[in-house]
Amino acid sequence: MSLFSLVQIVFGLLCLSSLANADTSPENSLAETLVSENTPEQWLEKMQLASMTENYQGTFMFSRGGMSSSMSIVHRYQNDEEQELLKQLDGEMGEIVRQGNQVMCVFPDNRVVQLEKAKYSNKIVQSFSNFMADQKNYRLENVGECRQVERPCIKLAIKAVDQHRYSYFLWLDKQTGLLLKSALKNSEGVDLERFQYTNITFPEKISDKALEPMNAGSLVEHVIIPSVQKDVSWPPEIMWRSDWVPPGFMPISGNDQLGGNVLVFSDGLANYSVFIEKIEDNMMPEGASQVGATVAYALTLTFNSHQYGVTVIGEIPAMTAMLVAESVKPNM
Amino acid sequence: MDDRIKESISALMDDEANELELQRVLSHAEKDELLDTWKTYHRIQSVLQHEQEGFFSIDISQSVSQAIAKEAPLTLNDDLGKSLEGTSANTNKLSSSLNKSSLQSPSTGQVSNNSVKIDRLDARLMTKISSGLAIAASLFVAFVFVLQNGIDGGQGLNERLLASESAKNSASEFQSISVVRVSSESSNASKKQPKIIVEFTEEHARRFNEYLLRHAEHSVASSHAGMMPLARVASVNAVGI
Numbered sequence: 355m356s357l358f359s360l361v362q363i364v365f366g367l368l369c370l371s372s373l374a375n376a377d378t379s380p381e382n383s384l385a386e387t388l389v390s391e392n393t394p395e396q397w398l399e400k401m402q403l404a405s406m407t408e409n410y411q412g413t414f415m416f417s418r419g420g421m422s423s424s425m426s427i428v429h430r431y432q433n434d435e436e437q438e439l440l441k442q443l444d445g446e447m448g449e450i451v452r453q454g455n456q457v458m459c460v461f462p463d464n465r466v467v468q469l470e471k472a473k474y475s476n477k478i479v480q481s482f483s484n485f486m487a488d489q490k491n492y493r494l495e496n497v498g499e500c501r502q503v504e505r506p507c508i509k510l511a512i513k514a515v516d517q518h519r520y521s522y523f524l525w526l527d528k529q530t531g532l533l534l535k536s537a538l539k540n541s542e543g544v545d546l547e548r549f550q551y552t553n554i555t556f557p558e559k560i561s562d563k564a565l566e567p568m569n570a571g572s573l574v575e576h577v578i579i580p581s582v583q584k585d586v587s588w589p590p591e592i593m594w595r596s597d598w599v600p601p602g603f604m605p606i607s608g609n610d611q612l613g614g615n616v617l618v619f620s621d622g623l624a625n626y627s628v629f630i631e632k633i634e635d636n637m638m639p640e641g642a643s644q645v646g647a648t649v650a651y652a653l654t655l656t657f658n659s660h661q662y663g664v665t666v667i668g669e670i671p672a673m674t675a676m677l678v679a680e681s682v683k684p685n686m
Numbered sequence: 687m688d689d690r691i692k693e694s695i696s697a698l699m700d701d702e703a704n705e706l707e708l709q710r711v712l713s714h715a716e717k718d719e720l721l722d723t724w725k726t727y728h729r730i731q732s733v734l735q736h737e738q739e740g741f742f743s744i745d746i747s748q749s750v751s752q753a754i755a756k757e758a759p760l761t762l763n764d765d766l767g768k769s770l771e772g773t774s775a776n777t778n779k780l781s782s783s784l785n786k787s788s789l790q791s792p793s794t795g796q797v798s799n800n801s802v803k804i805d806r807l808d809a810r811l812m813t814k815i816s817s818g819l820a821i822a823a824s825l826f827v828a829f830v831f832v833l834q835n836g837i838d839g840g841q842g843l844n845e846r847l848l849a850s851e852s853a854k855n856s857a858s859e860f861q862s863i864s865v866v867r868v869s870s871e872s873s874n875a876s877k878k879q880p881k882i883i884v885e886f887t888e889e890h891a892r893r894f895n896e897y898l899l900r901h902a903e904h905s906v907a908s909s910h911a912g913m914m915p916l917a918r919v920a921s922v923n924a925v926g927i
Binding site (some may be wrong): 414417425440459625627631637643645648665667 | 695889890894897898899900901
């Protein structure tokens, strides 16, 4: 063995020794212990917090049904406000920009849609993890530890206990709690939706430039999603109600806050929206249309000889959406 | 009736119909005309194959409808419950395999292949579901599932449910599923027939995306889901909707 080789081996051993010492320092040991002692509920809380308050950027794959697309994301938390840029990497360029509560979708044809700021009163939406702990329609399990995108992570299973919702498998970054991978499965265990980072970094600072949409300079149209129009044959003050709500779901919007003919429900994990509209020619075909985990169930109903269209859309099974749609009635 | 629908019927008979052709037949408004053409084509086929012609004058759809109307609702006793659980699992597998296979090579021939699996089911169960399958078959519905209260965890699902699943639109990657409630107690025959949905057009895809945006709007506001609702919007847009 040459002297050079010997020096290399000694140097390598020294490096390994210093790494081992770093891993077993008292602070890191304490952190490891705290990490492993977190309950699934605490991990969910940590995940929610991380998605808002961490700086991160990377690329991920998003698959739903038979299609898959890759996207990049830049997320910054600064001055108590979230800023995010989501960009399609496949096909034509499309971007979604979030600044606080304001979300703008820039489509490949340079059409911009600004998502309306919905006013929610229910505190459920502010305390997801508390709600999860209270409700009995999912079973939370800490499945174990593994590795994703070169980072140690915790795997959680959130299993639906009935047929009115889907089950989720989450891979959370062990250090930050950020969601690195997720799979949404139906009751047969079939993947309906899958999300997975292919690379991710957690920079301390993210520049303004990194959050600028590339299409911002060439916007030609600005469309606000129109409110759902009521049929003129109905009284103007009509309100709507859903007589059947899947167990564990609760309304997260006031009827009047979303224009009177949109209802939104959540079980803390899955959401569905109910739209009540007048009958039009270009309505969705009756029945369920599905993309990945998102189903839209359209139905025409009659009340006192008045017809109205109900569309339920959300990450719920088609059968559940159907039962919800059939139960929507005017609150008279 | 235009040549296109006739060609679709012909392709359906030969097990060569693609999903678009199947949907075209299913959504054709003139059902009587459709049935006449179907019968005529079968007569031609049987003559060519030297078969008996008398069979095609028999229309069993009415008698099947009446039989279902008179039939007592299913009760979930232990034995039948076990059978149904097995059925549910099998039909779920069947559904999955149909979905997968329809993505590759949509063909009505798959229905007959899958009926072999159904043959393995409990005989009593087959008696119960056969009437529903007969009606579905008479309407050329491709895929049939029978779900039952208790098995699906459905609360208040006291009726038998038939779900007819149509093809996905290959251009938009959408899947359309028509879920229709069929009541065994009801005497209204019209309620017992599965609704036949139309093709998922570009207009419907745009409509779907509008709903998706509005739904994402609600989900984003709830904040717990992070960027997932936005990724859903972006991914739909990524395939050209």
